[in-house]
Amino acid sequence: MRLPLAAFLAFALPVAAHAQFVPRSLPPGDRNPGISDMGTLPGSGPLPDRELRKARDLINEGRDRGELSKGEAKALRREARQIDALADRYDRDGLSDPERRELETRLQLLRADTLAGRSQGHD
Structure with a gap:
């Protein structure tokens, strides 16, 4: 009983703590440290096309190899959409x-x- 509880707490606490952190707002024009520039400019087209293709390929490959369950693959594809x-x-x-950073973050997740x-x- 202690092992499952310890495992649950080990994974649940960092997630709960992460949800409580709120980053400070950066002044206009300042870059957010750690966020890479993916080479697109506002109005130059949807940012995540290439990254979404890669993510979808990973999902399909994982499902084909039995590494993702049908439900997991479906949920991941829904997030990609x-x-x-x-x-x-x-x-x-x-x-x-801010929109670019949000898309980058969601793609990374x-x-x-x-x-x-x-x-x-999974099978």
């Missing part, structure tokens, strides 16, 4: 820096979730 729709909506009037699911190996 939501990111794509959000990118299209943001790009209508040009991507702002999608990729991390995909890789984590694949490393667990």
Whole structure:
């Protein structure tokens, strides 16, 4: 009983603590440290096209190899579609820096979730 509880707390506490942190706002024009410039400018087209293709390829490859369950792959594909729709909506009037950072973050999380699911190996 102690081992499952300890495992749960080890994973649940960092997630709960992470949700409580709120980053400070940066002055206009300042770059957010640690966020890479993916080479697009506002209005130059949806940012995540290439990254979404890579994420979808990872999802499909993981499902084909049995590393992701059908439900996991479905949830990851749904998230990819939501990111794509959000990118299209943001790009209508040009991507702002905060919008670009949000898309980058969501893509990074999608990729991390995909890789984590694949490393667990489901049938």
